[in-house]
Amino acid sequence: MPRLYYFRNLPLGALALLALAACSAEPSGSAGPVTSTPSAAYEGGGTLRTNTETASLGAAPSRARPAPPKAAEIIGWQGDDLHRVFGPAALIRRDLGAEVWQYQAGGCVLFAFLYRDGGVAKVKHLEARGGDAAGDPDRCIPNVAVN
Secondary structure, eight states: OHHHHHHTTHHHHHHHHHHHHHHHSOOTTOOSOOOOOOOEEEEETTEEEEHHHHHHHOSOOOOOOOOOOOHHHHTTOBHHHHHHHHOSOSEEEEETTEEEEEEEETTEEEEEEEEEETTEEEEEEEEEESGGGTTOHHHHHHHHOOO
C-alpha cells in the first residue's frame, strides 16, 4: 500500500505539465512568433489615422482660448460668472451692501463692484489700476482672465 500513496498525486502533476507544455507550443499553422506593430492611432474626435498619416501630423493642435470679454459685457454679471472667467478672487470686500472683488495679474489690478439687484449681487462697475492698464478695464481684463 505505501506505493499507492506516491501515485495519488500523479493526475494533478500530469495536468500541470500539460498546461506548461501548452503555453510554450506554437499554434498549428503558425510560421513563427507573432509580432504586433501599431498600424493606427486614435486621434480623438472620432478620427482614426494610420501610421503614415500620424507621422505627418506633428503635435496635436491646442484648443484656442476664448477671447476675454469686454468691460461692457461684464456689467450685469453675477459672482458665478466672474469666477468662471477670472477664477477665484484674490480678495472680496463687503462694505455697506456692496461687494468688491479684486483680481490681480500681469501688473494690473481689476476691481469688480457688485451691488444687490433684486436680491442678487451683480457687477455694476469695473476699475483697473496699475501698469499700462490703469484706468482702462478692457486692457486689464486679458491679463486676469483665466478661461
